[in-house]
Amino acid sequence: YQAETTSDIYMTKLKAEKGVNYKEFEYDKVMNCFDDLKNGRVDAIVCDSLVAVDYVADANAPYEIVWLGEADEFFGVCIKKGNDALTEKIDLALDKLFAEGKIQAISKEIFGSDIVSATRAN
Numbered sequence: 001y002q003a004e005t006t007s008d009i010y011m012t013k014l015k016a017e018k019g020v021n022y023k024e025f026e027y028d029k030v031m032n033c034f035d036d037l038k039n040g041r042v043d044a045i046v047c048d049s050l051v052a053v054d055y056v057a058d059a060n061a062p063y064e065i066v067w068l069g070e071a072d073e074f075f076g077v078c079i080k081k082g083n084d085a086l087t088e089k090i091d092l093a094l095d096k097l098f099a100e101g102k103i104q105a106i107s108k109e110i111f112g113s114d115i116v117s118a119t120r121a122n
Contacts, residue, residue: 002030007046038062053111 002008003026014020025042027033033045034055044066056063058121097103098117 001032002027002047005030006048011046034063048113050111053113053115057112 008047009018011022011024015022019104025033027036030035030047030051033042033047036042037045052063052065055061056065094103103116104114107114
């Protein structure tokens with residue numbers, strides 16, 4: 001995994017709480033993780049799902065995703081505090097796009113899978 005990322009935090013927590021045993025390799029750049037996986041120096045890597053989806057998107061990619069964890073990291077839209085009118089408009093637009101399946105379709109087109117539904121707070 002890439003050092004000092006959510007993957008690092010997740011694996012450290014998993015090891016401490018569940019006793020999962022693995023040999024650790026920390027990388028400065030995520031591309032180095034994939035290079036080592038491709039060249040057989042590691043058996044598996046843990047990285048952000050968007051990164052994983054991007055790396056396997058190429059039909060000739062020598063990688064596959066075998067597990068996507070629960071979405072612990074949500075993405076947000078930031079606006080100035082107190083702008084309730086804009087907040088309401090954004091919420092309504094997102095609700096409509098999700099209900100129509102448009103956001104999921106965009107995700108599938110760009111990333112090859114629906115990576116947004118799990119991040120939708122109810």
